[in-house]
Amino acid sequence: MINLHKASTLRISLILCLIIFSASCASLDTKAPEGVTPKNIIVLDDITYRSGDSEAWKLDLAMLEPSGDELRPALVIIHGGGWNAGDKRDRPYRSMLLDYALKGYVTISVNYRLTREAPLPACIEDCKCAVRWLKAHAKEYKVDTNRIVAYGHSAGAHLVLMLGLCGPEAGLEGDGGWNEYSSSITAVAGGSPPTEMSARYGDAEKYSPITYVNSNALPILLIQGTADPIVRKEVTDRFIEKMKTVGAKDFRYEVVEGAVHDVAYNNYLDITSKAIDDFFNDVLAK
Numbered sequence: 415m416i417n418l419h420k421a422s423t424l425r426i427s428l429i430l431c432l433i434i435f436s437a438s439c440a441s442l443d444t445k446a447p448e449g450v451t452p453k454n455i456i457v458l459d460d461i462t463y464r465s466g467d468s469e470a471w472k473l474d475l476a477m478l479e480p481s482g483d484e485l486r487p488a489l490v491i492i493h494g495g496g497w498n499a500g501d502k503r504d505r506p507y508r509s510m511l512l513d514y515a516l517k518g519y520v521t522i523s524v525n526y527r528l529t530r531e532a533p534l535p536a537c538i539e540d541c542k543c544a545v546r547w548l549k550a551h552a553k554e555y556k557v558d559t560n561r562i563v564a565y566g567h568s569a570g571a572h573l574v575l576m577l578g579l580c581g582p583e584a585g586l587e588g589d590g591g592w593n594e595y596s597s598s599i600t601a602v603a604g605g606s607p608p609t610e611m612s613a614r615y616g617d618a619e620k621y622s623p624i625t626y627v628n629s630n631a632l633p634i635l636l637i638q639g640t641a642d643p644i645v646r647k648e649v650t651d652r653f654i655e656k657m658k659t660v661g662a663k664d665f666r667y668e669v670v671e672g673a674v675h676d677v678a679y680n681n682y683l684d685i686t687s688k689a690i691d692d693f694f695n696d697v698l699a700k
Contacts, residue, residue, distance in 0.1 A: 454479050455515045459503075463524075463547035464540075464590035470527045471590075473544055474502055476515035477555060485558035487698050488548060489514045490577070490599065491523040492541055494568030494606075494679070497615070498529045506679055510565065520557050522548060526573070534615045537569075538576045539588025545577060545599060546592035561698050563601045565690060567679045568645070571604025571636075572611070575623035578602040578632045584620070601633040601697040603690045605678020606645045609653040627656045633664035635693040637686050639673025666693060 458475045477486070493500040493507050502508075502523040514521045526540035549559050566574040578599050580586050587597060611621045619625050634657070638650045647669070657665045668689045670677050678686040 452512065452516060455512060457512075457515075463544045464592075466590075468527055468531065470525050470531065471540065471543075472502070473522045473524045473547075474508075474511060475520065475522045475555070476511045477520040478515060478518060480556065483556065485552075485556050485561075486518055486520050487561035487563065487694075488520045488522070488555075488557045489694075490541075490545060490548070490562065490564040490574070491521065492564065492566035492570035492573045492577075493523070493525070494566065494570040495528075497534070497537055497569045497572075500528075500569070501525060506567070520548075520555050529615075534611075534621050535586050535588075537573060538580075538586050538621070539590065541573045541577055542587055542597035543590030543592065545597045546590070546595040549595040550592045560600065562599045563603070563694050563697065564599050565603045566607075567605040568675065569608065571607035572609070572623060574599075574602045574604055575607060575609065575634070576621070576626075578634065579623055579626035579628075584626065586620075599632065601635075601694065603635040603637075603693055605637040605686060606639065606642055606675050607636050607650060607653070608645055610649055624653050624656060627653065627660055627662065629661040629663075631657065631660075631662040631665070633693070633697045634662075635666045635668065635690065637668045637670065637678040637689060639670050639675065639677035639682075641672050642675045642677065644675045664697075 455476055456479055460472045461475055462471055463473050464471045491507050491510055493502055493504055502525045507523050511521045511523045522544065524541060524544040527536040545562065548557060552559050564574040564577055577597065609623045611618045615621055636650060636654065638647050640647050654665065654667045668686065670682050670685060673682050
């Protein structure tokens with residue numbers, strides 16, 4: 415016999431999860447206001463980072479106006495949206511693009527093929543290609559290729575973790591070109607990070623960041639809300655526990671009590687933005 419009280423509670427819980435997820439994704443439709451770019455920042459929009467027919471293979475780049483030959487660190491920003499939505503110019507990512515350019519980074523915000531255009535691993539391959547493009551153009555934009563960090567939220571966090579943890583042996587470099595350059599990066603920060611993929615996306619083990627955790631893992635910062643109904647804390651806990659077990663040397667875990675899925679995207683930015691900034695500053699100072 416069906417317990418009507420339990421069924422009703424389950425139904426309400428599912429509805430609440432959908433509301434939270436929809437609200438998070440809805441904010442992805444809000445573009446940064448036009449005409450707010452600081453005068454001393456150069457912004458180059460919609461640079462094509464590989465050849466081919468897809469309109470997704472574009473990135474935006476921002477940096478301070480050139481002054482001398484000093485090389486700068488770079489930040490790669492990967493948007494979220496469940497691998498099937500979102501855009502590089504959504505407000506939080508556009509704001510971050512400009513903010514970090516003001517801090518002296520060469521910043522790029524990357525679009526990639528969404529799953530409605532191509533299934534995984536296309537999005538992973540595209541992000542790796544964008545990093546290789548950046549290294550190929552490092553001289554032009556005065557990028558220090560030994561100081562490239564990456565940030566993503568939700569699906570974007572998954573993608574930057576795959577960027578940071580997967581070497582060429584994983585077979586996820588793709589056919590985008592610039593193969594004389596490595597897609598390796600220096601450090602990763604991710605909010606609400608999917609670290610274990612579902613089989614609905616294909617080879618769950620191959621596409622899961624937790625598969626690639628090892629003792630030589632790059633510095634990683636993960637930010638997790640305790641009330642996130644989409645990426646559950648216990649799953650992220652397992653990733654951190656594996657980092658400890660294998661002897662990874664440099665990782666940070668920022669847990670925000672009561673925060674839901676937008677912990678490093680909309681709400682709690684007074685906490686999470688500082689954590690990200692401090693992490694990148696510490697990593698790049700070494």
